[in-house]
Amino acid sequence: MSEKVNILTVDDRPENLLALEAVLANPEYNLVGVTSGEDALKCLLNDDFAVILLDVQMPGLSGFETAKLIRTRQKYQNIPIIFITAISQTDENVLEGYASGAVDYIFKPFSPQVLQAKVDAFIRMHKCQNQLARQSETLKRQVQELDKLNEQLTLTTVELYRNEVLLEKVVQERTQQIASILESIKDAFFTLDNNFNFTYVNSTAENGLGRPRKEILGKNLAEIYDHSPNFVKKLIAAASHREQADFEAMCPRSERWYAVRAYPSEIGLSVYLNDITERKLIEKEMGRLERLNLIGEMAAGIAHEIRNPMTTVRGFLQYAKHSRTVLSPTHLDLMVAELDRANSIITEFLSLAKNKNADKKLHSLGSVVESLLPLIQAEAILSGKTVVTDIETVPEFEFDEKEIRQLILNLSMNGLEAMQAGECLKIRVYEETDAIVLAVEDEGSGIAPEIMDKLGTPFFTTKDSGTGLGLAVCYSIAVRHNAAIDIKTGNWGTIIYVRFKLNAADAVSIKQGRYDQEDCSR
Structure with a gap:
């Protein structure tokens, strides 16, 4: 029987707690109800909870204050918080709720079915996370055991090779010992000689291949795995380069996924296959x-x-x-x-579409930057800032001029807004080995580590009047132009690199000078 999942309900009115308990009644749930934010914080110290249902208006700590205190602890960062209120229903209340760390904001009266469905979804996510964590720990232990086993096998092989006089007796003893170990593990395991013929197959691998060992031993790898040519190629590459190989592969016959680890040696190849199908489904x-x-x-x-x-x-x-x-x-x-x-908001949102057609023609990136420079400098002068450029001679390549102009303006305006009066924005264009690079560098205070992963997410913004679509549009434009956006940041400022990958046909001019990469690290 599976362990019950804890759900915390917080409301200063006991009748509301009873109503929530009736709606969410489930033998798999353990509902813990408290009547204040202070009691809720005490409960979190003693137990783990999958979901928190929180009232907004409460004496003492309000729901918003309670949520903010919960989010200050790293341990509770990922617990879903759902606000349920009958009073605080304005847009300002809803925004404050989300700012406090909520994932949803529900008005009373609410639909019991809707609340049940939302809570059930978060419970499934909680169970999936726990199961994935347990499987990761199990896989880690198995990998450690396999590493130890491989070390033992390698030492055994060397010992057998160097002691030819006692070869027959030692081989018999060691073979029985190793076979006993390999037959007891749940992972599929087999060995190949230097001609890629099977020399050993354990029972798990035998069952997975659906053939008896006598039909496998002595046969070639390509013959037995004729349904998985990529799998065969990777094992051959590992043996040829004498390097350990780790990769994932799917068996078309069984439609199951395996984590494959291959160890080459002087006498052949040892291969382990761990079934990770359940993990793939959870992911x-x-x-x-x-x-x-x-x-x-x-x-x-x-x-x-x-x-x-x-x-x-x-x-x-x-x-x-x-x-x-x-x-x-x-x-x-x-x-x-x-x-x-x-x-304008709708237009910016539609700019995120990946399937948007780009009117690409041969242009010079440096010329586009220079044409926008007066506009950017005018904006900088209004706020007491300066703009400098370092534009090198680089090959022309195909891009949509309108979209690239929008990308340059968005990045430049973001950089100017991040700086104080008297600071300088630097725009550079230069060539790397296989890419043309646009770099926009500001002297602001940098980007906080906790929001780095959220950059480019639609409607995420730290500005008071921003829509949160500017950087998301930049990422979308970069994808359509086969470009990658990288960000370096610190208390010295922020540099945003946009690297446009060059096709062989694009790299037709010789670069005049090359930017010293050491100048890039500050």
Whole structure:
């Protein structure tokens, strides 16, 4: 019987706790109900919880304050928090809830079925994470055991090779000992000679191949694994280079995944296959749940950003309807500006599409930067900052000029906004071995480590008035141009590198000088 999963419910009204207990009643769940934020923090010190259902309005610590305190501890960073409230239903309350670390914000009265479905999804994710952690530990122990076993096998082989006088007796004893060990492990194991013919097959490998040993021993690897040519090629490469090989492979016949580890030696190859099919399924389910969570976050972001200008326009129209007056040109201009803002948000969001067609033509990246320089310098002068460039002569290559102009402007404006008056933004263009590089360097305070992994996520922003789409659009443009974005940051500032991979046909000019890579490390 599986262990019960703990769910923490926090509400200052006992009747609400009873209602949640009735909705979430499940023999697999252990519901722990408390009536204050202080008691909730005490519970977290004693037990692990898969989900926290938290009321907003409570005496003492409010729900928002309780959530913020929970998120300050590294141990509780990944516990999903769902706010449930009947009062705090404004957009500001919802935003504060998400800022406090919530993954969802539910208004009362709510649908019991919806709440059950959401809690069930987080419970499945919690179980998958725990199972994956346990399997990782098990796999780690197995790898350690296999490493020890391989070391023992290697020493045994050397000993047999050097003691020819006692060869027959030692071979018999060692073979029985090793065979007993190999037959007891759950992983498939087999050995090959230098001609890639099978010399040993344990019972697990025999069952996996679906053939008796007498039909496998002495046969060639390519003959037995005729359904997996890539698997055969990798084992041959490991033996040829005399290097240990570690890779994952799927068996088409059984449709199961294996972690393969091959050890070459002077007399052949030892191969272990660990079945990781369950782990692959868990990883796939985790990826699906993460994508669903991202879709929800993006939908909430779009709704919030577009609802604000729509509210403004609707307010003016209602005013004109009820007062029976004609709106002034100023009011009409404001309404048009708000609609343009909503349209701009939608346009930026559509720029994220991977399948967007790019009008690529042969251009010079340096020329595009130089054409944008007056615009960037004008923006810098307004805030008391400076802009310098270092543009080397590099080969022309094919790109969509409009999209690259947008990418350069987005990165430059982000750099200017990150700096204080008197600081300098540097834009460089240079050539590496197989790439043209655009580097935008600012002298700001750098990017905090905890948000580095979130950069490029749609609607994630640290700005008071940003939409969180600028850097996401840059990543999307880079993908369409076969480019990679790398970021280096510290208290000295931030450098964003955009490396455009060159095709053989693109690299047609000789680079005039090369940027010294040591100047890049600060």
